[in-house]
Amino acid sequence: LLSACLIRQGCDASILLDDTITLQGEKKAPINVDALKGFRIIDRIKNKLESECPGIVSCADILTIAARDAVILVGGPYWDVPVGRKDSKTAGYALTSTNLPTSDAGLLSIISKFLYQGLSITDMVALSGAHTIGMARCVNFRARIYGDFEATSGMNPISETHLTNLKSVCPAAGGEDNNETAMDYVTPNLFDNSFYQILLKGEGLLNSDQELYSSLFGIETKKLVQKYAENQIAFFQQFSDSMVKLGNITNPDTYVNGEVRKNCRF
Ligand code: HEM
Missing domain, CATH: 1.10.420.10 (Peroxidase, domain 2)
Structure with a gap:
């Protein structure tokens, strides 16, 4: 969810987009390639939802709810996930290297990346x-x-x-x-x-x-x-x-240009 929400200033499921001729996805960016997994599970959840209730649940909402449920399954806390996110039509390949903190980052650099997104030091820790x-x-x-x-x-x-x-x-x-x-x-x-x-x-x-x-x-x-x-x-x-705060970072562009994707990859 950190990758999903920090890259483009918002949880807009841009991270799920595959590369196409006109779109360079975030998945193959150096910081994400080899690190991100689980895309097939998201596809399966989306398929089920589309067959029961087409066009309603965005991929961004699916990601946020799945993150919560994964935490519960391994013994962590429950929280209510606010919904209604829209999915983006574009991705932010270049932003993966500016907005995401790296493992060798020093404290001040990490703090600044969280503050930039409206998250506090307490949220970060x-x-x-x-x-x-x-x-x-x-x-x-x-x-x-x-x-x-x-x-x-x-x-x-x-x-x-x-x-x-x-x-x-x-x-x-x-x-x-x-x-x-x-x-x-x-x-x-x-x-x-x-x-x-x-x-x-x-x-x-x-x-x-x-x-x-x-x-x-x-x-x-x-x-x-x-x-x-x-x-x-x-x-x-x-x-x-803090997870509610992280999940509520929105990409304002999706208010106008957002959609509920039928397939989370395109
Ligand atoms: C504070 C800044 C953070 C940095 C620098 C950071 C960095 C990293 C790195 C380098 C990895 C290992 C990836 C790999 O080697 O493939 C990782 C894994 C992970 N991170 Fe973070 N992370 C941060 C914050 C977060 C936050 C806020 C969350 C979720 C709320 C998170 C959730 C995870 C999870 C679940 C994994 C394990 C992924 C797996 O097992 O495949 N991280 N993180």
């Missing part, structure tokens, strides 16, 4: 908690594990063992860019607050995640990481509120 599930590819954490991982994790024996495992998944040189590992190695398939506890130990997999706790500029973000590490209920509440 809470939404990053989504990394309690899911995988990252070697290319996105190599610099971190051969960089300051040891410094932030304080070289204790458990962290060192973990680091050795990470390095075997992701060798310093020579391909293997797409080898994956869980961002929350404690409970990889459970939506909980252990992501923040990992940051307290200095073992965040992505540089962008560890920055929330370890950056010199991160006084406010550090306090929030501590709070969510201690209090899962506070994390769940803020995550729900």
Whole structure:
């Protein structure tokens, strides 16, 4: 949903569009290619909806609801999803490289990308908690594990063992860019607050995640990481509120030029 909503200033399902002769989709942009999955599931949901209730539910609404349901299925909180989004007719290939934060980003750069979309620092820290599930590819954490991982994790024996495992998944040189590992190695398939506890130990997999706790500029973000590490209920509440905010970022262009696509890919 982050990719889906931040690229074009809005959750307009532009991310689902396939390339055509006249349209360059967002899927093949360097930051998204190999990273995004699940397009077939969205197609199946859309097919069912179109056969029961044609022309009503936009692909943008489907994406937002699916993100919520995926969170529930792995043990996370429920929230009501406001609906009525329209789908875009165009995509924003170029914006993928300006609007999306990258894994090597520093704190100030990530903060600015969230503020630009009307999301606060609290939203940013809470939404990053989504990394309690899911995988990252070697290319996105190599610099971190051969960089300051040891410094932030304080070289204790458990962290060192973990680091050795990470390095075997992701060798310093020579391909293997797409080898994956869980961002929350404690409970990889459970939506909980252990992501923040990992940051307290200095073992965040992505540089962008560890920055929330370890950056010199991160006084406010550090306090929030501590709070969510201690209090899962506070994390769940803020995550729900922030997901509604993220899902409500609209591309104003879709008010005039938007549609309800029949097929989410075109
Ligand atoms: C704060 C800025 C963020 C950065 C820099 C960031 C970066 C990344 C990166 C680099 C990956 C790994 C992708 C790969 O290696 O293929 C990833 C995965 C993921 N991110 Fe983020 N992310 C951010 C915020 C978010 C937010 C706000 C959400 C959702 C609300 C989110 C949800 C996810 C999920 C679910 C995955 C796992 C995908 C999978 O397993 O296939 N991320 N993120």
